[in-house]
Amino acid sequence: MKRQLIAAVGVAAMVVGLAACSSDGKKDGDDKSSGSTTAADGKKDYNGKTLKVWLMSGSAPKGWEDSVKTEFETTYPGSKIEFQVQEWNGIGPKVTAALSEGSVDVLEIGNTQTAGYAATGGLLDITKDKAAVGGADWAPNQSESAILDGKQYAAPWYVTNRVVSYNKDLWTKAGITAPPKTLDELYAAFDKLKATQGVADPIYMPGQEWYVYFGLLNSEGGKLAKKEGDKWVGGLSSPEAQKAFETYKKIQSYSATGAKDKDEAKPQQKDVFGKGDVGSIIGLGWELPDEKAMAKDKIGFFPLPGKTADKPSGVFLGGSNLAIAQASKNSAMAKDFLKVALNDKNEGLMAGAGLIPNKKSLNDKVVGDFAQAAAKAAAVDGGITPTTPNWASVENEPNPIKEFLTAALTGDYAAAAKKADDEIAKRLNAKQ
Structure with a gap:
């Protein structure tokens, strides 16, 4: 289903x-x-x-x-x-x-x-x-x-919520015997995949995968926005948000074919994964290639690891x-x-x-x-977007969080975060 x-x-x-x-x-x-x-x-x-x-x-x-x-x-x-x-x-x-x-x-x-x-x-x-x-x-x-x-x-x-889906054949070919339990182990696995013949990318993850970033931000205890008094303020300039971004940037750096100004929908990441030369994607458990392209038993799953083995990274629920x-x-x-x-x-x-x-x-x-x-x-450590009736206006295109991720991946983090925070606050504080 x-x-x-x-x-x-x-x-x-x-x-x-x-x-x-x-x-x-x-x-x-x-x-x-x-x-x-x-x-x-x-x-x-x-x-x-x-x-x-x-x-x-x-x-x-x-x-x-x-x-x-x-x-x-x-x-x-x-x-x-x-x-x-x-x-x-x-x-x-x-x-x-x-x-x-x-x-x-x-x-x-x-x-x-x-x-x-x-x-x-x-x-x-x-x-x-x-x-x-x-x-x-x-x-x-x-x-x-x-x-x-x-x-x-x-x-x-x-x-x-989203999980890591991986190509079992490619991971076995790269000599990876078990799913990683920490982020460092994930990076090590990606390095092995990167060095393996026939692997185009260890992971396909375009730059505007804001749901992935949201989970990492949740892990750091940060928020996309929070209320101060009777006003909403953006949270992307916080130290927690910057720490989350460093992890996001590291993961995204392994996706040479993932354009920094695209999200997971254009092209559909499951279709990219289905070509058979990409090591993994981060998506919904049923977000899988057509079985004619890749049999389901060729795909494995694990939660995106956290900094320590006892706790996966956060997710958007x-x-x-x-x-x-x-x-x-x-x-x-x-x-x-x-x-x-x-x-x-x-x-x-x-x-x-x-x-x-x-x-x-x-x-x-x-x-x-x-x-x-x-x-x-x-x-267990998942979260949701800020509970406010104006949140929809933030997700409406042009989505400032997506634009922030592209700008931060290609330029100055502080400037990108401030611009996004200002736009988020503007939309959340607008009168209905």
């Missing part, structure tokens, strides 16, 4: 007009319009009610919908869960309309998109319900994406949250749906499909090939 890593590009445009969706006067977390009654046994009665749930294509693994539907409808006889699968392409306007009209109750939202929809009033504040739906055990680095101004607007569902529409007339039913959807049994099915679940206690259930194992190891 293929999934895509969620990013917030275009979210600013997606959520325009959502402020009106709370005009019915219902306050955040208010269940007065939930449409539920209480049976004699004290259990909420949703008999005859249908909860509309939007999921995105490729997210829920096989069996998840049936499991959740059966458990909920058995627990609440007479209720009905109606799942609708949406496509990522063009989803913004559809979500905007649905939230405004109240035509959806629960929906999957990309984790970097959540703050944007929350800020405009589209999502229900579930802060008071967090513990009841299992939030006490949510991984903090996942739950963070669903929090805005101290309030919880969604529940983390799953994440995934891309994934999805489950949110309740502020305009839903079935908010009590929606909250009970979250309890079922996110319980250990059903969240365990996400882990069983190779995704990183929303609580560390379920990580042992993550199964699949070595790509999933590598992703699980790295996810």
Whole structure:
């Protein structure tokens, strides 16, 4: 099953007009319009009610919908869960309309998109319900994406992240017998690959791979941006950011064919990797060449190593949250749906499909090939982009982080960082 890593590009445009969706006067977390009654046994009665749930294509693994539907409808006889699968392409306007009209109750939202929809009033504040739906055990680095101004607007569902994918034949030919455990070991492996006949590049990594840089920055304890008082400031001029860049620059220096002014999409790095003369790439576990070009059993995986063997480098955690529409007339039913959807049994099915679940206690259930194992190891120290509704404007082209990386790789770091920080601050502090 293929999934895509969620990013917030275009979210600013997606959520325009959502402020009106709370005009019915219902306050955040208010269940007065939930449409539920209480049976004699004290259990909420949703008999005859249908909860509309939007999921995105490729997210829920096989069996998840049936499991959740059966458990909920058995627990609440007479209720009905109606799942609708949406496509990522063009989803913004559809979500905007649905939230405004109240035509959806629960929906999957990309984790970097959540703050944007929350800020405009589209999502229900579930802060008071967090513990009841299992939030006490949510991984903090996942739950963070669903929090805005101290309030919880969604529940983390799953994440995934990038790993190193390598050509086993080339690494064996270079005399490398085991995946590297530290960055120094990685550089040594790249040196061996570089000296091996038939290897065009130890790694293909163009200069604008900002998700890789983000992970390295996370490892150093730095941020792309942070809030000082009521203003956002860019974080690329910090000592942590410069340390992360030195590591990024070292890795990128092994990619002679990776243009410093390109990202991983043009050309698709999996296609470059599939030619068979590149030692490795850093990408999603399913971001692989066509099997006609390179058989899957010829590809190995490991987390990007850290400075020491006990801790991989940080990663960007891309994934999805489950949110309740502020305009839903079935908010009590929606909250009970979250309890079922996110319980250990059903969240365990996400882990069983190779995704990183929303609580560390379920990580042992993550199964699949070595790509999933590598992703699980790295996810512990993963992070997300700054939680602000304006973040989408930073990712919109021209992306100042990409431009910064190109400029820093080819010129003066301090000047490139200052220019990017100024642009990031400008976009994040712009009035909506």
